[in-house]
Amino acid sequence: MSVVPGPSSSLRHEAVSFAGVVERNWYLIKRYGWWELAFFFWSLANTLTIVFIAKGIKAAGGQIDVNRATTTLLIGAVIWSFLGLVFEFMTETVAWERWEGTIEYTFMAPIRRPVHLAGVGIFAVLYGVLRSAVLFVVIALMFGLHMPDANFLAAAIVLAIASISFMGIGTMTSVLPLISPEKGAQLGFIAQGTLLVISGVYYPVSVLPGWMQWLSTISPATYALRGIRHAILDGAGITSLWGDIWPLIIIGVIAFPLGVWIFKQGEIYAKKHGKLKRSG
Amino acid sequence: MFAVEVDNLRKEFFRRDAARTHMRKRRRRVAALEDVTFTMERGECLAILGQNGSGKSTLVRLLSTLLLPDGGTATIFGHDVVRDSRSVQRLVNRVSVEASFFKKMSSEENLSYAARFYGMGPTETREKIPRILSRVGFPRDRKHEGMEHLSRGMQQKVALARALLTSPVLLLLDEPTTGLDPRSKLEVQDFIREVRRTHDATILLCTHDLQEAEILADRIGILDRGRLIALASADELKERYKADTLEDAFFSATGRSFEEEDEDAERGVFA
Ligand SMILES: Nc1ncnc2c1ncn2[C@@H]1O[C@H](COP(=O)(O)OP(=O)(O)OP(=O)(O)O)[C@@H](O)[C@H]1O
Numbered sequence: 001m002s003v004v005p006g007p008s009s010s011l012r013h014e015a016v017s018f019a020g021v022v023e024r025n026w027y028l029i030k031r032y033g034w035w036e037l038a039f040f041f042w043s044l045a046n047t048l049t050i051v052f053i054a055k056g057i058k059a060a061g062g063q064i065d066v067n068r069a070t071t072t073l074l075i076g077a078v079i080w081s082f083l084g085l086v087f088e089f090m091t092e093t094v095a096w097e098r099w100e101g102t103i104e105y106t107f108m109a110p111i112r113r114p115v116h117l118a119g120v121g122i123f124a125v126l127y128g129v130l131r132s133a134v135l136f137v138v139i140a141l142m143f144g145l146h147m148p149d150a151n152f153l154a155a156a157i158v159l160a161i162a163s164i165s166f167m168g169i170g171t172m173t174s175v176l177p178l179i180s181p182e183k184g185a186q187l188g189f190i191a192q193g194t195l196l197v198i199s200g201v202y203y204p205v206s207v208l209p210g211w212m213q214w215l216s217t218i219s220p221a222t223y224a225l226r227g228i229r230h231a232i233l234d235g236a237g238i239t240s241l242w243g244d245i246w247p248l249i250i251i252g253v254i255a256f257p258l259g260v261w262i263f264k265q266g267e268i269y270a271k272k273h274g275k276l277k278r279s280g
Numbered sequence: 281m282f283a284v285e286v287d288n289l290r291k292e293f294f295r296r297d298a299a300r301t302h303m304r305k306r307r308r309r310v311a312a313l314e315d316v317t318f319t320m321e322r323g324e325c326l327a328i329l330g331q332n333g334s335g336k337s338t339l340v341r342l343l344s345t346l347l348l349p350d351g352g353t354a355t356i357f358g359h360d361v362v363r364d365s366r367s368v369q370r371l372v373n374r375v376s377v378e379a380s381f382f383k384k385m386s387s388e389e390n391l392s393y394a395a396r397f398y399g400m401g402p403t404e405t406r407e408k409i410p411r412i413l414s415r416v417g418f419p420r421d422r423k424h425e426g427m428e429h430l431s432r433g434m435q436q437k438v439a440l441a442r443a444l445l446t447s448p449v450l451l452l453l454d455e456p457t458t459g460l461d462p463r464s465k466l467e468v469q470d471f472i473r474e475v476r477r478t479h480d481a482t483i484l485l486c487t488h489d490l491q492e493a494e495i496l497a498d499r500i501g502i503l504d505r506g507r508l509i510a511l512a513s514a515d516e517l518k519e520r521y522k523a524d525t526l527e528d529a530f531f532s533a534t535g536r537s538f539e540e541e542d543e544d545a546e547r548g549v550f551a
């Protein structure tokens with residue numbers, strides 16, 4: 001007697017589970033629709049505080065190409081907001097499930113953890129891309145920015161490749177609410193800030209002290225920011241961006257499996273010490 | 281092959297002492313489950329009776345792969361809960377005291393999310409979810425309402441539906457009727473009986489309710505401070521402890537009254 005289905009149905013099973021994660025997140029976003037709008041205005045305000053800096057320097061008598069400087073800052077601010085969304089969304093998924101108590105049901109279901117986490121991550125990235133794109137367009141229009149040479153397709157490809165690493169880092173941060181439900185979710189912000197400060201979010205990496213410059217070489221955000229700026233400001237294509245793309249591929253290939261491995265360790269710890277339960 | 285085979289199963293938790301020694305809070309290991317051994321036949325309904333903190337939920341969590349044991353083994357239809365957890369997960373589902381749903385999502389959305397992880401696609405759930413919801417007596421017109429608007433009894437029915445949706449061979453029920461009003465309680469109990477009749481399901485039912493155990497289960501296990509001190513049919517238990525009622529049998533077996541939910545200082549009941 002065999003009560004367990006065979007491996008033939010396994011691939012379909014993974015695909016359905018994966019779609020389930022995406023579907024669930026869609027339901028939640030739908031239910032909290034008005035909050036989306038409120039948070040969008042918050043990120044808009046945040047981004048504006050940065051983007052006005054270029055005009056401010058000019059007004060103070062600085063010699064600066066306002067259009068180029070504003071676009072440079074805008075790209076940094078939009079990536080900042082994008083990473084914030086991705087990390088927050090990924091940590092939040094675990095924190096939220098813990099809060100609702102559904103995490104026990106998710107963790108006792110026959111789903112492979114990499115599939116589960118990839119589902120969460122890909123949704124977070126798509127959602128982040130959508131909101132960041134709107135943010136970018138709104139501000140570019142507000143400032144009447146000219147981007148005559150921009151190669152948006154190349155920029156999107158760089159972002160997509162970088163997102164594999166971002167998903168990996170997001171997975172690492174999402175392990176924390178598993179261990180500390182109250183404070184763990186905050187760690188997304190720490191990861192976001194640390195990553196961006198060493199990656200030249202509003203300045204070239206060359207202005208950083210030596211040890212930070214060294215760190216910037218292993219940060220995927222460094223290559224993402226530089227590649228996207230190159231594509232949007234100078235119209236660089238994929239071939240001239242290769243120098244930023246190959247490090248992203250290498251970091252991504254390491255970061256996502258590493259993230260899943262770390263998450264798995266967190267899960268084992270939680271199952272050893274009874275951290276998944278809320279009550280009963 | 282047994283449906284469930286538990287051998288010397290043991291689980292400990294760290295517990296912080298209130299008292300400090302040398303400026304540090306002491307941590308002690310406290311056994312929630314000690315050397316529990318039993319088997320279940322396919323199709324059997326076994327009730328586990330025990331006071332608060334006796335280890336009922338710990339046992340259920342070990343069998344549903346939510347906790348890793350500190351000793352002993354447990355197998356579900358021959359699959360080890362630690363080494364072969366994915367096979368176990370496909371066979372098992374669970375209903376706990378707390379319904380645990382995404383409050384803003386509707387019952388239908390919650391159920392389809394849960395079903396996806398068991399490989400059930402949209403075509404399948406579109407057909408199965410309404411059917412199972414109507415079987416547990418869930419009103420049709422409320423299936424788009426957020427869970428937060430449903431009563432506890434209603435939520436518990438959706439929880440039963442969630443567990444059955446995946447056609448589990450082993451159904452773990454952890455106090456499924458605790459906190460329900462008498463009517464909802466009867467409805468849920470009726471439904472459990474119906475599931476036994478119509479599904480090929482083996483049921484482990486943890487409960488505080490002696491009557492519930494007596495009417496639903498083939499055999500009753502008494503769990504006391506993490507130890508399984510008796511396991512037999514209700515009649516056999518009464519005979520063994522020379523008692524007229526199950527309550528008296530429980531009293532004789534544990535050496536205290538069933539109602540007497542004393543805070544057991546040594547074990548530290550905070551479950
Ligand atoms: N996750 C956990 N972390 C620490 N201690 C735990 C944990 N889960 C259970 N315990 C302890 O293990 C013991 C058994 O708890 P368990 O929840 O299994 O009891 P129970 O029989 O289900 O009780 P109740 O009737 O209150 O639900 C208790 O002393 C409890 O405090």
Ligand SMILES: [Mg+2]
Nearest residue numbers: 280336337551
């Ligand atoms: Mg319990």
